[in-house]
Amino acid sequence: MSESRTPIFLTGATGYIGGFVLERLLTHPNAKTFDITVISRQEEKVKKLESFGVKAVVGSLDDYPLIEDLASKAHVVFDCADADNFEGVKAILRGLKKRHDTVGDVPIYIHTSGTGVLTDDAKGLVTSDLIYDDLNVEQLASIPDTAFHRNVDLAVVDADKQGYLKSYIILPSTIYGIAKTRLVEAGIQNPYSIQIPAIIKASLARKQAGVVGKGVPFWPDVSIEDIADLYIVLFDAIVTNPDKVGHGREGYYFGENGEHHWSQISRAIGEAFVQLGISTDPEPTPFTDEELIKYFGSLWAGNYSGTNSRCRANRSRAIGWKPKHTTQDMVASIKPEVEAAIKQQGGK
Structure with missing residues (x-):
């Protein structure tokens, strides 16, 4: 070499x-x-x-x-x-x-x-200031x-x-x-993420957008x-x-380049469901404990999408990182993810 x-x-x-x-x-x-x-x-x-x-x-x-x-x-x-x-x-x-x-x-x-x-351990109910x-x-x-x-x-x-x-x-x-x-x-490469597609697949199974608790915690x-x-x-x-x-x-x-409430993701899923004829109401409803276990494997895994995780990437930016996409882009990306999930399931 x-x-x-x-x-x-x-x-x-x-x-x-x-x-x-x-x-x-x-x-x-x-x-x-x-x-x-x-x-x-x-x-x-x-x-x-x-x-x-x-x-x-x-x-x-x-x-x-x-x-x-x-x-x-x-x-x-x-x-x-x-x-x-x-x-x-x-x-x-x-x-x-x-x-x-x-x-x-x-x-x-x-x-x-x-x-x-x-x-x-917010379970979708509390917004953290940390x-x-x-x-x-x-x-x-x-x-x-x-x-x-x-x-x-x-x-x-x-x-x-x-x-x-x-x-x-x-x-x-x-x-x-x-x-x-x-x-x-x-x-060769898997083109899909984990968190948002998991919520989409669980929501598709119940034919209504779901959310953990009230969806008020923040994530970047x-x-x-x-x-x-x-x-x-x-x-x-x-x-x-x-x-x-x-x-x-x-x-x-x-x-990170912005942060969102989990409810924003679930609401965008609900809106995509209405546009695609999957449901008539875009408003997400809380997952029950039984649904969290059924669709995510455990209460812990299900409640993960109801936690707070807040941070600022100041060190990353200090070395020259300049992220271009924003939380608005994330919300806009959800309908294509819903359509991809439907396609993976072979239709509605």
Whole structure:
């Protein structure tokens, strides 16, 4: 391998976020200087990925020896897969430590978490005044160890503290928009997000828009294009001027460009239902506990869409990130999501 080329290992290449980040890397001005390795569980997708000029390996984040080995060969890791796969992340950390110990390199680890780490137990009934700032290190340090995603985030930050890598944690919020990339067209990348489609599918099953509680809590939002840009802006900033880019305890980067009440999402779903002839009333009604369990798998998972998670991406903006899409764009994106969900179900 030429010394002028940067070895990059990216997880989640077939996923919603990871596929978009891979697309951004493939079209990066310095793309010819990257040696990118990705993984996929499906051999068919591995072959398709290789046609895009990357090295692709059959495997998953649960193949810990493989993950450790691939990480040990990378100067940069974009971890865009499961934010809560603790053992998978530990395998990445072991691989990066091995690289540091044998090569003397200090690898760059860009990990994906989420603003779910900031959630409360509002059950859709209470609006919180607590807003987190990614420049406020002490405030972020006060997040309970028991918070969602937190055990993984703390392990990543601890690795930075030990000095064998530099860690950067990106925390997307409610990501919206149907991804349109070459990887989607090739049948490689999942084009859909999670939160909004889950509410849509539950609402379709009851033929009436649903909401958790009163839908008054706040969550931040960000488009898939803008969050993918954040990964690249951060990467470019690290490469260009690493001393100016916070890492470790100072390496949390929120992905948000506005915030919404959950009721706004449910109301937009209801309006789309009326326009599409699914229901006659656009006003969402509360999910019952039985419905939350039935449609989301558990009360905890169902009530997740009734939590508060409030933040401001000031550190992200300070490194040059300029998100373009707003909460209004998120609301406008919901009808196409409803239409996509209907199509996936084979009609109404």
